Amino acid sequence: MQIGEVADRTRLSLNTLRHYDQAGLVVPSARSQGGFRLYTETDVQRLLTIRRMKPLGFSLEEMRELLEVVDRLGAADLPVDDRAALRDRLRGFQRAAQEQRDKLVEQLSRAQEFIATLQQLDDEAG
């Protein structure tokens, strides 16, 4: 799949996709002879996951780490110690994600208040 189709499917810009490639967040699985980025279905799923994470305010580097942890946890034969360490890191991300979600909820309700204030102002000006 070329970058254009991926951009359409993920609603991410061409530049964003190139930026994620350069940042090592989602490196396309292959390149064509001419150097065109070639994405697999798995790559696209990864990008969609990233899009879900974005509102939680993680940096690209943090998202890269989280995805790495998730990938490695998926591996079949993993030493028990490694698995435990990975789960600890995963829990750290979980906590951060939940805190960020709580903040988002609060921001949303403040934004809601603000919108109500605008409405009131409009009514008054009528």
Next chain:
Amino acid sequence: MQIGEVADRTRLSLNTLRHYDQAGLVVPSARSQGGFRLYTETDVQRLLTIRRMKPLGFSLEEMRELLEVVDRLGAADLPVDDRAALRDRLRGFQRAAQEQRDKLVEQLSRAQEFIATLQQLDDEAG
């Protein structure tokens, strides 16, 4: 009120306050002899309003414009034409705010899904 107290009350950083000053978004009402920024209660209220708007993703310039419209609508003697024009601009901002809020709500639910996925992964790894 000096910048430090304002930072505490608004939970905005010193740098952010200076940046808003330079951007013309909230210019402190006065300066001390020595050049210290002096904020009034009105300035602080303005900053709190901005904090409410921030999640809606407006640029500093757009927030500046919106606040100007709101301020000018508050004026007592305003030609009818001006008032109508200001209300039009206000409605534009209202629409943008509502759209942004809708997007935020959607992002939040996607983030929620993501958190659930993380939880599931953690459970499975147990």
Next chain:
DNA sequence: TTGCTCCTCACGTCACGTGAGGTGGC
């Protein structure tokens, strides 16, 4: 061959953050 898609620099932008070096004010 044409035209659409893609490529890599390189520089710009937005909203700040981070020192460095210096001064104000109770």
Next chain:
DNA sequence: TTGCTCCTCACGTCACGTGAGGTGGC
């Protein structure tokens, strides 16, 4: 006088956006 708060540059950063000039591929 001391120490804490504040000041202005100037440069850095993060996540991209925006051309410029060139090439790939059906």
